[in-house]
Amino acid sequence: MSFSQGLSGLNAASKDLEVIGNNVANANTYGAKSSRAEFADVYAAALNGAGTNSIGIGVDLASVSQQFTQGNVTTTGNPMDLAINGSGFFQVSDGATTEFTRNGQFSIDKDGFIVNNQKQKLIGYPANAAGVIQSGQGGPIQLPTAGITPSATTKISLEMNLNAASATTLPASGPQINFADATTYNNATSQTVYDAKGQSVALTYYFQKAGTDSWNVYVAANGTSVLDNGATPPVPTPVTTITFPANGGAPTAPAAPVAVNIPATTNAAGAATLAIAGVLLNLSGATQYGAPFGITSQTQDGFASGQLTSVNVQSDGVLMAQYSNGQSKPAGQLELADFRNPQGLTPLGGNAWSQSYTSGAPVFGAPGNGNLGVLQAGALEESNVDLTGELVNMITAQRVYQANAQTIKTQDQVLQTLVNLR
Secondary structure (H helix, E strand, C coil), X not given: CCCHHHHHHHHHHHHHHHHHHHHHHCCCCXXXXXXXXXXXXXXXXXXXXXXXXXXXCEEEEEEEEECCCCCCEEECCCCCEEEEEXXXXXXEECCCCEXXXXXXECEECCCCEEECCCCCEEEEEEECCCCCECCCXXXXXXXXXXXXCCECCCEEEEEEECCCCCCCCCCCCCCCCCCCCHHHXXXXXXXXEECXXXXXXXXXXXXXXXXXXXXXEEEEECCEEXXXXXXXXCCECXXXXXXXXXXXXXXXXXXXXXXXEECCCECCCCCECCCEEEEEEEEEEEECCCCCCEEEEEEECCECCECEEEEEECCXXXXXXXXXXXXXXXXXXXXXXXXXXXXXXXXXXXXXXXXCCCCCCCEEECCCXXXXXXXXXXXXXXXXXXXXXXXXXXXXXXXXHHHHHHHHHHHHHHHHHHHCCC
């Protein structure tokens, strides 16, 4: 008689309960993946290979495989919490080894590196000073601490309507315009531009109807005309004249953006501003219809210096740095890794796995590329453990254990009966 079947069944049920217990214990572990005990029957073969009515000698634990299904994504409100929606793993490194994880609980250390709870650094692509991602070989991501340098204005664009019903305000004689006399022009608007130091320069545009379908445009920087006749005292002259077709649509002149040279001036705070040469003024969006004057769009490409205020992670893994001057630029991009056989990864604990021969080599890429999932900032991926299912499995494993114990008890009774024969 053999107790091996029942004994192997007890061992298998015990292992099954251990796997179930580990799943239940990690039901609230972010990024954890449930495991499944997989069993195989055991047979003893005859030496000559004969025998078709072999009785099995029990069961064996063939494998404990992890199930890399997607866990629920729950929002946390912490901008450095990251969840992968789809395939892929975060890469974290201690400088010597690289591990892979689905747990997106990250923070920023004193040196500006993005790290997990084990103080391993998150891997990604850096960005240069201009905010261009340097894709290729990944490395630890370090967030910037310096502010953004200012940029002088090079382009200005105005989109507006000049009232076709307005009266002509070009004086018949004398100075063409007097900025202090509103009767010498029809409309005015202002805009802030920036010099090479990031200092603001207040531009004022004056629009003067010179005749039917013709408007003179004057520009003053901090109250000083950017263009004059060179006389003493200087008399402002227009930087351009807008000519409209008879239907008041897009201007026929100027045909291209007008270069405006903004002189050095003194701003409202008393500081000297630098000259800004060759600023291109685009007026192609102007119209002349029988409607009140109005500016519908006003843009310029300069900005002052600014300090870093926050960093947001985009769905494609780009770390977008936000600055106090309203500007933003990429500070890096996270790199994900994927495997052909994730179940072949070696679990290391701490919500991490390492590459193995059976998992294959990792495939790297930015989130959203190829088969890689996208990121969701301010969220975490919950464990994929189905707690209800695990409790049902626990009951089943318990009954299997009891049944195998009963087979051993029965074998013992049969053996006892045999021993008592006389």
